[in-house]
Amino acid sequence: MSEPTVAPRKPHRITTKIDWWRAAVQAAAVSSSASPGKGTPALSTRMPMPANGPLSTSTREGQSTRVHILDDPMPDYGEHEATDDPLQVLRHSTAHLLAAAVVELHPEAKYGIGPAVQDGFYYDFDFGGKSISEADLPAIESRMRRLAQADIPFVHEVLPRKQAIEEFAKRDQIYKVELIHDKVEGDEVSVYRTGEFLDLCRGPHVRSTKDLKAFKLMRVAGAYWRGDEKKPQLTRIYGTAWQTQRELDDYLKFLEEAEKRDHKKLGKDLKLFAVDDRVGPGLPLWLPDGATIRRELERFIVDEELSRGYLHVRTPDVARLDLYRQSGHAQLYSEYMYPPMKFEDGEELELRPVNCPHHIVIYQTELRSYRDLPLRIAEIGNNWRYERSGTLAGMNRVRAFALNDAHIFCTPDQLMDEVKGAIDLALYFSKVLGIDEFSYQLSTRDDVKDKWLGTEEQWEDAQAALAEALESMGQTYKRGVGDAAFYGPKIDFQVRDAHRREFTNSTVQVDFQLPQRFDLEYVAEDGTRKRRVMVHRGAAGAMERLFSYLIERYAGAFPTWLHPTQVVVASTKDEFNDYAQEVGARLRASRVRVQVDTRSERLNRKIRDARLKKVPFIAVVGEKEAPAGHVNVNDRTDKQVEMPLEAFVSMISAEIAERRR
Template identity: 80%
Template sequence: MAESPLPSPTPHPDPLPSRERGYGDHESSEDPLHVLRHSTAHLLAAAVMELYPDAKYGIGPPVQDGFYYDFAFSKPISESDLGAIESRMRRIAQEDRPFVKEVMSRHQALDEFRKRGQDYKVELINDKVEGDEVTVYRTGDFLDLCRGPHVRSTKELKAFKLLRVAGAYWRGDEKQPQLTRIYGTSWPSAKELEEHLKFLEEAEKRDHKKLGKDLKLFMVDERVGPGLPLWLPAGATIRRELERFIVDEELARGYVHVRTPDVARLDLYRQSGHAKLYAEYMYPPIRFEDGEELELRPVNCPHHIVIYQSELRSYRELPLRIAEIGNNWRYERSGTLIGLNRVRMFALNDAHIFCTPDQLMDEVKSSIDLALYFSRVLGIDEFSYRLSTRDDAKEKWLGTEEQWQVAEAALSEALESMGQKYERGVGEAAFYGPKIDFQVRDAHRREFTNSTVQVDFQLPERFDLEFVAEDGSRQRPVMVHRGAAGSMERLFSYLIERYVGAFPTWLHPVQVVVIPITDAERDYAKRVVERLRKAHLRVEIDDRSERMQRKIRDAQARKVPYMAIVGGREAESEHVNVRDRAGGQTDEALEAFVERVAEEVAERRR
């Protein structure tokens, strides 16, 4: 298979630590924007402490586009309280209070924070601060454990806004008390603040949930259930095109495609390890009176393994690439569901490559190459790589240290040899092995994994996989799990936002709307429709008794790529007057138009 030239992904603008960190973990950044936002967080805490003297404060770092601060309030607060807090912040900002750095002894600092009843700060000093010196910052009466740096004075904080409140567990731990997090945004100037608020508004309009409803792409209904979207005809059309494209490309690259059931006996997942290590996401098994236990599959791998084992495999057959767009059922916690990005059943563009250890590197590389090819054709031009590795929690992972190292080396080497840059995600691995994740962002700049490539030595062992080697001996294959285009749901969600509903012609649910100007052109319009259909294009006729302007407006709202407008002149000359969704207008012979659109579709131009 051809290794196409690899484009480097465009890095995300201003990448920030993806995970919130406690004092001591988070970098004390010199970045002026971070300093500004961090200082605004202190300002927020100062205002909160004036208004709610018995509140306890946790941590307050800068984050993407802004900052937050966590508090424990004696009485819960809500978004309606933010106005008052913000006014108090402005007042303090006006007062021109300096940010004063002080270094205290450990003992002195503990004493200070104890005196103020700030238990969380005391805990942080005890757990996180090493040595005997503790750096604190004072802003008027407000005292915070902090490395800084900060702006000189509160007066430099001019363009900020509190956005929302949310619950957040202390130190990111579900077992710890939940604090009230206040999010805000802060910028050097009012103009930038304005622009950012504008961006948030725009993001709202691009949101796939909104467009999905407006363009009738998909829906959710509580009678069906949360996290279980229904693909409407328009959305299903796009999905069908995507699936055809994906499957055809995989077949061309030496994959075989299979179809396997959405359920299997629970024992299969006992053997794979999912029943134990993945239990929290699995639906309760369906139990029958005769003792049968069927499980909705959370992953496809065991089914594909069964197919692998349906014959004695020779080294000559390897690599064997078994692919399927298979449904995966995962009972995600209700609070985590997000539109199409996080659902309870999704269809994964999945494949399992069974190969010899020698073939591993090539298979990893070609998996990456395939993901890049899909990205290029589909227009996924903003993503970053994450090499997801295990952490030290022994009970979470299968296999030996050494196997993990080999697998990880294969992945990082593959990336490096392809000249790709990546970040590390410690603790983000699958339980059976490390993976390369392709991270994309949604309209609100939230990061999601779409494509993924994983190396696995565990499942081959658990299922005792083998192949017959050249010398006749039985050997163990390695597995590569890969989702090249990711899940259909996430992919779709990404594409909706990427194109703001104006999908490339090959994907668009309706490629051409034929608009007769008066009833006199109806017959000709119908012939135009037939001609376009014959070229396998998706066509509609708009012969409502409405004015042409109205029909154009409606087609435009649906972001239909082409409007073929036919009046007397066109009917006379076998022409169509074509208006595209960008507003361009041309007059052309019907045949020329058919040919040109068919070609655009065939080439999957965007």
């Protein structure tokens, strides 16, 4: 099993090579912090705690620093993780600036939360039934700039709990009052004032609004209060903020390019997949060209797994609910599961959210010996998981997907080699598919014990095994506390889409729990029965998510071996249509996917249409090529070469067989 876990995800940052712009921003922040007053506004140095307790007010006189960071941890108000990242501090302050501007323009507005997020910030508002759209953003942004120029200080105060509730209540800020009741422990409440605007906040912030110079409001979306569909839907305004105008301009240019690569747009333009409300959200339809790419991916994955000793199986999409009760999914994974199908005889069937219980049952179809281990059972199996409609995104996050999944049953002595083998397979898939930038996260459990199965010792052993495997292969990694599966820790291969949103593509998980719950044993060499270890691994992840990544990675210009149409044969005139058909037939005989264009159109139109489909090769045939048995080959770089047909067949066949990028 891989992908979403029941443990709530906490924000974390992982730097990858693709973050060239973020590295530049951080370097600028360090430089400007060292030289206040020169270039970019200085941000963030850690302030020592006064002897008499927490800072109560951020003042500006005589201070060269622009951020006050409290050494004692402030309470969690549901906004964000505490950070001393200068850019995140600046963005959080800009979120406050946004809320202050909205309240000035719309006094009736009630504000929810406004954290810094990757590449920007947002704030949630309740406008009391008033419709706010992107057409309203310029006016809000203009008011933000006016407030920024007014040089208003960010003032930090710690209020008695009762006074804080009264302050927000008299402003009719019901969401802040709710947060104080639900999230704030103790008798003191941390708030920040920016002029007349008051916000429940841990900080830290920049010193003054004048330090907020390079920002832009981006879009408007809907969001349920506190992520609960039973609570009011608020208006979420997104923005981005940077330390300099140049960095902002560079980011906006990046977004233009990312938009061109967006898999939802390209999926529609290239007719790869579709989503229709009559079928349902999160249930994409694979169109013929998209299905062709999927078949190629599955063949590649299955063939490689078979060559590495995996045994591929097929299992049903449903099972009795009791199977998931035994595995623990019904108790600890229920938020991702659909309601069971209940029948008159009392039987309850469940759409499977994972494949592991089915593979365990296959293991138990016969008594296994130590000679049978390691046993590697693999499947590209359909999984069904409930995702809230607001989290669905094209092919990247769906409700029905095909998961490249495998479960390795092994002895404790074999565990390390099997984990390393699973990592190596994921690395091989990444290399061939062009997943060049990724990072590793070792996802572990947190201290909330009722979310996890097993003993502390079992978890420590499993975590140590995964860490040792990564380190022995020379791989660096971050830790994601609380991101583990409920039955064990895992290694997550984190990649980013064209918008630099991070997601998990592959996983390797060590599990001591399900072997115990299912009493999985093998006959050891001495004839005794012993418990075996189980490794869950998804080397390529879900086909849908992988597909979304590849669309954006290649901007639709897939490598030849993956492209649904590898060659377009275009005739220059109708009299050469018969030869064009001969060329097409010869290519098909070599298992090349080809389209023969014999329309009564100009050659330039035929070439243009093939270019729009991002076809790797266009073979032009006309009065020069037909008599000689040649083709004039155009590739995606506009390079043209005339060659014998058989030479072209050999060339493209080799490129496909070698899966060249």
